[in-house]
Amino acid sequence: MGKEKNIKLSSKNLDVFYGDFHVLKNVDMNIHENEVTALIGPSGCGKSTYLRMFNRMNDYIDIFSKKGDVLMDNVEIYNKNIEVEELRKHVGMVFQKPNPFPKSIYENVIYGLKIQGIKNKSILDEAVEKSLKQAALWDEVKDDLKKNALALSGGQQQRLCIARTLATEPSVILMDEPTSALDPIASSKLEDLIFELKENYTIVIVTHNMQQAGRVSDRTAFFYMGNLIEYGSTKKLFTSPKEERTQNYITGRFG
C-alpha cells in the first residue's frame, strides 16, 4: 500500500446506545485520507450507525446517546462548538435508496449551495457542470437540466445524489449501501465512479456485497454485534483474515 496516508476520520473508545441497546461497543478505528474504506458485517451489526456518526445523522434519533470521541482532522465533531450544518457540508452522504428532491436536475445539484445563501447564477451554473461531470452524469443530462430528477433511472438518480453532495465541496463522502437499489450495470458504473472519486475524497462505504467491498475499497472493517472484529487492508482481510468470524462471514457461512 505504500506510504501511510493521513488519518481523516477516527473514533476513540466509541460506544453508542439507542436507549438501553448497546449498538456500538468500544470502537477504535482510523480512516485514512483519499482511500475507500468499506464497512461490512451482517444486518444489525452497527455498521450503518457507525457511518452515520461521522455526519451526526444519528442526532435525529431521540434515544441516541454516545460515549467516547469521533474525530475529523483531529477535531471532536460532537463538540458543542461544532455546527452540525457546517459539518455536513464537509461530510457528504449518499443513501441506500436514491433520494433526489422532486425537482429539476439543476435544482437538485444546487440545493446545498442555495441553502448556504449562494445566489450568483454563474457560480451555480459552474458548480452544476463541475459536479455532474465529477459524478459522470454530465453527458447524459447536459441537454436537459430542467428535467425532473424523478424521471431519471435509478442509477442516474444515485449519481445525481452524488453530484448533489459533491457540489458543496466536501472532503469526505459517506455511502450507505449506495448500490443496493441498483441493477448490476448501474452498480458497476457507480463503483467505477467511487474509484475515480477517491483521488480527491475520503470515502467510507457500507456494503452487503463482499465482491464490491473487495473491488472498490483499500481497507475493510468487519463489524459483528456492535464490535469491530477486524480492520485492515482489504487484500489482507479477504485473503488471510485473522479472525475466524471474519473468515466465516466473507465466505458466506453466516450473515
Next chain:
Amino acid sequence: MNYGKRNKLIGLRLKRSELFTTLLGQFQKIPFRNSTIKMNYRKRNKLIDKSFKLIGIFSTFIGLILLAYFLVDIFYDGLGRIDLDFLSNLPSRKAEKAGILPAWVGTSWILGLTAMVSIPIGVAAGVYFEEYAKKNRLNNFLEVNIANLAGVPSIIYGLLGLEIFVRMFNLGGSLLTGAFTLTLLILPIIIVATREAVKAVPKSLREAAYGLGATKWQTVWTQVLPAASGGIMTGTILALSRAIGETAPLIVIGALAYVPFIPSTPMDEFTVLPMQIFNWTTRPQHAFLVNAAAAIIVLLFITFLMNGIAIHLRNKWQKKVNW
C-alpha cells in the same frame, strides 16, 4: 395385536371385510349428510351476501335520492330567479328587486380573511407537532384535544368569538370578527390535515436535505412543506368550504341579516350568503322563498367548486407522491 386390543376396548370386533363394508357405508352416508349441511350453510351465506348488498345499495340511494330531490326542488324554485340583477342588487323589501350582492361579497371577504388568518396559524401548528414537538405527555394531551376541538358545535365558537373579539377587542360585528371566529372553528381541521400531510412525506427526503447541511427550518420550508402542500391544500379548502356555509356562529357575533351596502374594509359590518338565505326563509311571502332557493344555488355552486378543487388537488398529489 394392538388392533385387537383397541377394538376390544371400544367394543368392536370386526373382521377386515366387515370393517370395510361398515366404513363404506359410513363413507356413503356421511358425504350426503355433510353436503346437505354444507348446502344450507352456503345458501345462507349467499343470502346474507345478497341481502347485505341490497341493504348497501338501498342506503346509498336514500342519501342520493334525498339529495337529488333537494337539488331538483331548489333548482326548480330558484334557477329561473338567478340573473345578473340578482347577483348585483342590494337586498330589498320587494322580493323581485332584492339581490345578493352584499351577501356574496361578504362571503368572499370572509373566505379571503379566514384563509389569510387560519392557513398560516394552522399549518404552523401542524408542522410544529410533526417536526418539532417532543413526544411527551403535554404534546400528546394537546394533540388529542385538538382532534376533539374539531367536533365542538359551531355555535360555541360563536360564543367564544363574541366574548373575545366583539367584547374584549371591541371589533364589533365586523368582517374581522367573523373571520377570526371562523378561524377558531376550522383551525383544528387544518392542523389535523397538515399533520397527516407532513407525516406522509418520506423520511428519505428529510435525510437528503439534512445530509446537505440544511437546518431544520430549511428542510421544512424547502422540502417538507412543498411535498405536503397538496394534502395541506386539500384539507384547508374543505375546511374553508365548511366555514363559508356556517350561520350559527355569525348570528351569535352579531352579523347582520339585512345589509343594504357592500362592505369595503375588514372593519365593516357584513352579511354572508347563509345569513341572507336564513333571513329570506323566515319571510312569509313565497317570492322570498324563491330568492332563498336562488341564493342556495349560488352557495352550493361555490361549495361544490371548492370541493372539486380539493378533489383535483388530492388526485394530483396522490399521483406525485410515489417517489
